[in-house]
Amino acid sequence: MLFLMRWAFRLLVFKLLRMLAPVAGIFAVLGIGWDQVRDAHNEAADDPAYAVELFTAVAPITEVLASRKFTHWDENWPNWDCTFAIARLAEGAPEAPPTVRGEDVRWQYRFGGDWQATPVSEPESDTRDAVAFCSRYWPETLVAQMQKVLSEPGHWVVRDRIGETVFVYSASERLAARVRYGD
Numbered sequence: 001m002l003f004l005m006r007w008a009f010r011l012l013v014f015k016l017l018r019m020l021a022p023v024a025g026i027f028a029v030l031g032i033g034w035d036q037v038r039d040a041h042n043e044a045a046d047d048p049a050y051a052v053e054l055f056t057a058v059a060p061i062t063e064v065l066a067s068r069k070f071t072h073w074d075e076n077w078p079n080w081d082c083t084f085a086i087a088r089l090a091e092g093a094p095e096a097p098p099t100v101r102g103e104d105v106r107w108q109y110r111f112g113g114d115w116q117a118t119p120v121s122e123p124e125s126d127t128r129d130a131v132a133f134c135s136r137y138w139p140e141t142l143v144a145q146m147q148k149v150l151s152e153p154g155h156w157v158v159r160d161r162i163g164e165t166v167f168v169y170s171a172s173e174r175l176a177a178r179v180r181y182g183d
Helices: 002-045 049-056 130-137 140-151
Strands: 061-068 082-089 156-159 165-170 175-181
Touching: 049 061, 049 082, 082 130, 130 140, 130 165, 130 175, 140 165, 140 175
Parallel strands: none
Antiparallel strands: 061 082, 082 175, 156 165, 165 175
């Protein structure tokens, strides 16, 4: 009887190891190449193509100023961080801010909505400030331009109720932005 129990136990262990071997192999490959996988992911996240794709349906642009389609993988991952698409509008871009919505448009490519004239008030204390939080990823000149657009009259902004998503449009400053905190 003891022989039969040992045999059954060995068979069970062998079958279990055979099932886990592919999983262990995947983890070994990922462990060896994790830095390369992470770097490729982060490079793809910052690809300017996201801003180009988003603004193709919004207005003509001449330059991508900042672009991040999804959150970077880093030592704090999974974390809440920023996604954004900010572009320089082409000469002759529409004065009125456009809105791109609908069921055919994935949420990352929606733009605009209930546009409000600037200047905008500071967010409430219980509201997130996506622009302030995400501006750490942008060049200083872009941060200054965003602050100017949000604080002076003559531009347009949409801020959702909790401040996670902000759309900015300024034909005179030739700036369009979609900034989201929380992805």
